[in-house]
Amino acid sequence: MKTLKIRGQVLAALALLTTQSAMAQEVTFKIAHFLPGVAATQKAVLQPWCDEMGQLSNGRIKCQFYPSMQLGGTPAQLADQVKNGVADIVWTAPGYSAGRFPRTEALELPGVLPLGGLSGGRAAWEFYGQHLQTEYKDYKVLAMHGDGGMNIHTAKKPLNSAADFKGIKLRSPNRTIARSLTALGATPVAMPPAQVTEAIAKGVVDGASAVWEVLLPTKLDEVTKYHFETPAERPVMGATILVVLMNKQKYESLPADLKAIVDKTSGLPLVERYGKVWDEAAVAARNKVKAAGHVVTVVSGSNYDAILKQLEVVEKEWLADAKSKNIDGEALLAAAREAARKQSR
Known part of the structure; x- marks a missing residue:
């Protein structure tokens, strides 16, 4: 009995030490992104x-940032970098x-998300919770938000x-935006934000689809003079969805x-943090230029309607792609519009 009592005391002490060790554990998150x-x-x-x-953790959670792709690779590889633990x-x-x-693209189609970071972000997060969790099963998704809506910035020609x-x-x-630009008669050129300013300065492209938030940190305002955007009361002409993804094993550990x-x-x-900051950044960039x-x-009502009409082909192309992948695109698009409608009230 005495031996059993001692053994129990030892096990209890080990359990306590294990608990205390876990409570004392510190972690530094390596956070990477593509902007400065x-x-x-x-x-x-x-x-x-x-x-x-x-x-909240009494200093046990810390972060180390790696902006501008400092861990190597391209922006297109970030999803793999976090999945693989880089x-x-x-x-x-x-x-x-x-x-x-592909399901996420429903939020990026013309005429879906409301204008603005906060309202667009809330709509995107609701849609993620209802329809996109399977698409991101390999990750711990910390946030999903909109970019505020497609704007076009050009160097020499006003739109x-x-x-x-x-x-x-x-x-x-x-x-999705590439398809929209094609439908409007423009030639889309894919490139990450870090390369856009130089490309415009050298005349490789005439301008860029880019949100207000990236205009100042990438110095895009220094090489463009004309800016084309959606009216405040209408859905955006296109969007880019953005996500904060965490390595699933890191989270579980x-x-x-x-x-x-x-x-x-x-x-x-976190979605609302992004939305508020995006809306503030849009005001600051707009005022500066x-x-x-x-x-x-700000595209006028009749011109806006004509653009959305011309972009209907983009929606049809996406629905055809979805069908080929056995995705119910009609249902997803209806759900995306409903999530957006709730934020537009």
Whole structure:
């Protein structure tokens, strides 16, 4: 009996030490993305998010950032980098990996998401929870948000209507927007944000589809003069969906209390951080280019309607692709529009 009592005491002590060790565990998340460190995604969203997790964990959660693809590879490879453990967390656009996340593209189609980072982000997160979890089963998804809506920035030629797109070369961020530009008569050129400014300066492209948020950190405002955007009360002409993905094994390896902190601060709270910052960045960029004498054109009602009409072919192409992959595209698109409608009230 005495031996059993001692053995029980030893086991209890070991259990206590194991618990204390888990409670004392510290972790440093390697976070990678494709924009410079001064961009809003790191400076105004991910860094404050990391700071909050650090405070809630009494300093046990830390972050090390690798902006501008410092871990190597291309933006299209970020999804694989986090899946394979090269990074613990990445911020990327699923659309950079063309065709890999086909259900997500429903949110990027013309006339679906509402204008704005906050409303678009909330719609995207609701849609993810209802329809996209299987598509991201290999990841721990910490956030999904919209980019605020497709804007076009050009160096020499102002855009006012669908006809103005004919014959120009424009950078496209994803397959859906590339199809939209083609439907409007432009030539889409795929390239990551870091290469766009130089490409415009050298005349490789005439402009770019890019959101207001990336304009200043990439210095796109220094090589463009004309800016074309969606009216505030209408759905966007196109979008790029962005995600914060975490390595699933890294998340599962965390002690329970650190998992709880990650869960508490991510999801909708992180989506809303992005949305608010994106909307603020859009105002700042718009004001800066206007003060510099640039021309900002909000496409007028009749021109907007004509553009959306011309872009109906993009939706048809996506539905055909979805059908070929045994995806119920009609149902997904209806659900995406309903999620967006709720945020447009």
